[in-house]
Amino acid sequence: MLFATVLLVVGLILLVYGADRVVYGAAVLARSFGIPPMIIGMTIVGMGTSLPELMVSVTAALNNQIDMAVGNVLGSNIANILLILGSAALIRPLTFQSALLRRELPPMLFVTALCGWLLHDGFLSRMDGLILLIAAGGCILLMLNMATRAAKQGEDSLTREQMAELPQDNNYTVALLWLILGLIIMPMSARIVIDNATVIANYFNISELTIGLTVLAVGTSLPELATAIVGTLKKEDDIALGNLIGSNIFNIVIVLGVPALLSPGALNPLAFQRDYWVMLGVSALLTALCLRQKRCIGQGAGTLLVCAFIAYLSVLFLFP
Secondary structure, eight states, rough: HHHHHHHHHHHHHHHHHHHHHHHHHHHHHHTTTTTOOOHHHOOOOOOOHHHHHHHHHHHHHTOOOOOHHHHHHHHHHHHIIIIIHHHHHHHHHOOOOOOHHTTTHHHHHHHHHHHHHTTTTTTTTTHHHHHHHHHHHHHHHHHHHHHHHHHHSSSOHHOOOHTTTSSSOOOOHHHHHHHHHHHHHHHHHHHHHHHHHHHHHHTOOOHHHHHIIIIIHHHTTTHHHHHHHHHHTOHHHHHHHHHHHHHHHIIIIIIIIIHHHHSSSETTTTTIIIIIIHHHHHHHHHHHHHTTTTOOEEEHHHHHHHHHHHHHOOOOOOOO
């Protein structure tokens, strides 16, 4: 059991590191092909923090553990808002200025509602996966269009902060090597994570859905946590919050869509009956916090968010 826990932690660390190297290499190479920095920031960097979730969910689906894959998606989105945003707000109050950020909230709510519609029958089909991936393409085009219009009207604060985070290295050979290395590390580490998460689930006699909602969700959300904390410390509040909104969108349309295409199957009823509604509720809460006139998420709200996450975890383990 102890050995499985150590391997799980090592696997998560390698997974996050591999994802970081993939994003770095892809961003540098994209710039070498003349792709505008704004597009790189909104796509490669924006989706990069969801790579650990994608690899874990794909690996779980290929292992016929679709509940673990779905739990990872739902749990990551819940953790992003309650744990990560709450933790960032505890460091200092978050103030955001980006109009682009607020315009990303409706797409997040739309894909969250779409997720519920697809999960309500208790079965994730290949058609569901196709619908989600089509929605992914639409979301990417929509966000790029919004970012372009915002840039024409005067550089948006979120876009500016995203572009500032792009790697400035011009060594394309090294970037290619890092990209290849990351692509090798990620599937290997994802397999380590899934295998040992399964061992832990069997040892404690808890469901694969619960493991996905907790251990995997928190572990694969480490890039979002790091980005949010660094952004908060650097007073780049828009990127701290914008990254979480983008991650929640991509988790649903891509991280859930790809496993559905690869390995459709029946779901644990609790995924929709309990956990989906928690995700929808916290998404609505985030929207309400962002649309307030004061445009600030204070330390009091941060405390409530973190406490709500602890309460949610308690319910999962006390009433599995």
